[in-house]
Amino acid sequence: MKKLAAGNWKMNGSMAALAEAQALVAAHPAPSCEMLLCPPATLIAALSAQAKGTPLMVGGQDCHPKASGAHTGDISAVMLKDAGATHVILGHSERRTDHGETDALVKAKAEAAIAAGLIAIVCIGETEAERDAGRTLAVIGTQLDGSVPAGATAANLVIAYEPVWAIGTGRTPTLAEIAEVHAFLRARLQGLIGPDAAGTRLLYGGSVKPSNATDIFAVPHVDGALVGGASLKAADFGAIVAALSA
Numbered sequence: 493m494k495k496l497a498a499g500n501w502k503m504n505g506s507m508a509a510l511a512e513a514q515a516l517v518a519a520h521p522a523p524s525c526e527m528l529l530c531p532p533a534t535l536i537a538a539l540s541a542q543a544k545g546t547p548l549m550v551g552g553q554d555c556h557p558k559a560s561g562a563h564t565g566d567i568s569a570v571m572l573k574d575a576g577a578t579h580v581i582l583g584h585s586e587r588r589t590d591h592g593e594t595d596a597l598v599k600a601k602a603e604a605a606i607a608a609g610l611i612a613i614v615c616i617g618e619t620e621a622e623r624d625a626g627r628t629l630a631v632i633g634t635q636l637d638g639s640v641p642a643g644a645t646a647a648n649l650v651i652a653y654e655p656v657w658a659i660g661t662g663r664t665p666t667l668a669e670i671a672e673v674h675a676f677l678r679a680r681l682q683g684l685i686g687p688d689a690a691g692t693r694l695l696y697g698g699s700v701k702p703s704n705a706t707d708i709f710a711v712p713h714v715d716g717a718l719v720g721g722a723s724l725k726a727a728d729f730g731a732i733v734a735a736l737s738a
């Protein structure tokens with residue numbers, strides 16, 4: 493399985509930010525891991541055109557479950573694919589919180605993504621209160637069961653474990669805590685999709701940065717990272733790519 497370094501620019505970046513992606517590719521023209529940036533929707537077509545012929549892949553941050561229709565402001569998986577995207581992040585905790593996304597909606601979106609030929613990166617993670625209450629595995633198990641799309645395989649699904657309290661906070665779980673969750677997810681996924689679970693990338697996300705990437709990538713069943721803040725700067729994301737390629 494090739495590991496995956498995925499960057500989520502969230503609602504950051506204008507056309508000028510494409511220079512960061514160019515610098516990233518210039519510094520890492522042939523990484524041994526996969527390298528993905530998910531910019532705002534306004535930049536997907538331009539970044540895809542810029543990245544053509546390079547190892548950099550481009551993804552969306554959300555899609556609608558329908559392919560087209562009267563859904564003002566939404567973007568379909570088919571449109572993302574048409575714009576050059578290969579992946580789409582779904583069920584990020586900010587969307588679950590800001591837009592009330594449920595597991596069922598995330599699953600429907602992931603099914604639309606797969607039908608459009610995209611790789612679905614499905615995000616799950618517990619809140620701090622849930623962790624403190626000892627409910628982490630119960631919560632993420634329920635999210636996984638409810639969000640994994642029908643027809644999922646190692647080729648079209650990536651799972652991102654992102655503790656909500658670790659996103660953008662500079663705090664991370666201990667390596668033992670990450671190991672516990674990732675081993676749990678691998679086993680639970682086996683029950684959902686069968687033998688393909690062994691080859692499905694399980695990303696860790698939440699305050700990954702150059703200084704902690706090497707340690708996190710050494711944890712069993714961590715097959716890459718979903719990176720927010722540190723993906724905005726080519727030097728930082730490049731260092732994470734290098735750590736994953738080592």
Ligand code: PEP
Pocket residue numbers: 500654658659660661662697698699700718719720721722
């Ligand atoms: C994210 O939003 O997916 C994320 C992991 O953010 P950060 O790396 O900034 O914590």
